[in-house]
Amino acid sequence: MDRIPILKMGEFLLVSIQVDMHDRLAMTLQDDLTEKIVRHNAHGVLIDISALEMVDSFIGRMLGTIASMARLLDAETVVVGMQPSVAITLVELGLSLKGIRTALDVEKGMDCLRQALAERELLGYAGD
Amino acid sequence: MQVIDSELLPVRAPEDVVIVRQVVRRKSVALGLGLVDQTKFVTAASELARNTLDHGGGGHVQIETVRNDFKTGIRLIFEDEGPGIADIDLAISEGYTTGHGMGLGLGGAKKLSHEFEIRSAPGQGTRVAILRWK
């Protein structure tokens, strides 16, 4: 069974979702990601969905779950690369993905994460 | 309404949901739907396929190209022999507030389609049909 690749990018982890997701794959991803966040002491996760031509409520919930799990492990999450037609459909569906950070691409996503981490420091999170 | 072609696909495993999406995407492209309209309909199909699998215990979907006097469209009919839905109106609307369970799927599929029909009762399975015209 294929797994979704998780790459280390400096202090961040990059998850590239390129295949059509089904339940088993989603569970495996969550397991792999939480394990890697702890192993690498990562403080940021970028989820690249630029290859997804569709995001339904299941995938939307999965993204939310990943963000929540990551936060428990002291990491911030940003979803990047949403395609315009997907964004329009999500909005029509009423799924605004509230509480999940989004950015246009990986570069802006990293800026976003750095800013989020800087804000956390300002607010007094211990971090390391 | 004329049925121009029809395909029956099983919805019994997670992999089937992926296949349903691919077939619906292919048919939408063939029909000449724009990208946003394609995505909306494929998403609606995905929601209903998941419902059939997760709440209906598995079933099948009939994918049809249909035509009435002046327009052509795609119709999907999802059927399962699961527990059925007691309060359909509640099921369709609950997704708007809770965002959990099957409500979001039904309500969502309805919002993303031009026509929506549902027949279900406790112990009698569920049949949901959605249609998108070009």
Add this chain to the structure above:
Amino acid sequence: MSPSHANAVSEIIARKEPEIMNRWLDNLSKTTKRVTGAEKLEVAREQKEFMHALKSAAAKEQLDDLSSPGWGAMRELLSDISARRAKSGYTPLETATFIFSLKEPFFGAVQDELAARPEALLAAVRLVTSLVDKLGLYTMEVYQTTREEIISRQQLELLELSTPVVRLWDNVLALPLIGTLDSARTQIVMQNLLDAIVQTRSDYAIIDITGVPVVDTLVAQHLLKTVAAARLMGAECLISGIRPQIAQTIIHLGVDLSEVTTKATLADAFAIALGRGGMSLVRNGKANGNTKIQTNNGNSAD
């Protein structure tokens, strides 16, 4: 209508086809303005196909029920002919004349054959009239629907042209909305805006609603949808052009705009967007007092 009468007419159609065709062709060429060789060929071909379809349908079906399956091929043919004419700019009259000018040749044929039997002749004339009327009406319906589709498409194209996205600065887009914001328009607005965000990699978009006459619950929902869609693409929306009455309406409707920055003027919204993007407007101290936009040193306060 006795079956024998109907059969008689079907037979006549089959037997006298060449005569009917010629008279029909003749009539049409006298009344039509379509004179180019290509157009004449086209019309002649359509007539041939029509007669062929008529003959085969008449041979097996009720002559007065166009919805039965045997008439399927004829209905399709008429749809094609009609749609073609609608797209090529034939007038409604020309399209209708194509079918209705068939009556006279039909009458002629029927009269020749049944002159000696007045009752049969009367029944046949009634049948022919009813048949041609139905064929003509069907043709006109398809023609009308095609014209309406063309108009819809043109309206859509106009809509796309009337929702431009303007690049105010490196990082800031502006969307001046003029006119009502219905759901069709909102789809176009969202598509244009999101495409522009991808192309320009802008972080901010200002939706100016000065030109939107009415803001009711639906319009407000459409605005919020657009804001949400842009946010999913990593861009923040500001709404400007909020007139005092609009502000009141929005509060009374209970629309929650708390998550969106709103400003009365586009200029104010622009300044805010620049500030958040780490830039500011600076007067450069020359006598004529020009201002320029520069990047702030260090972090910008907002």
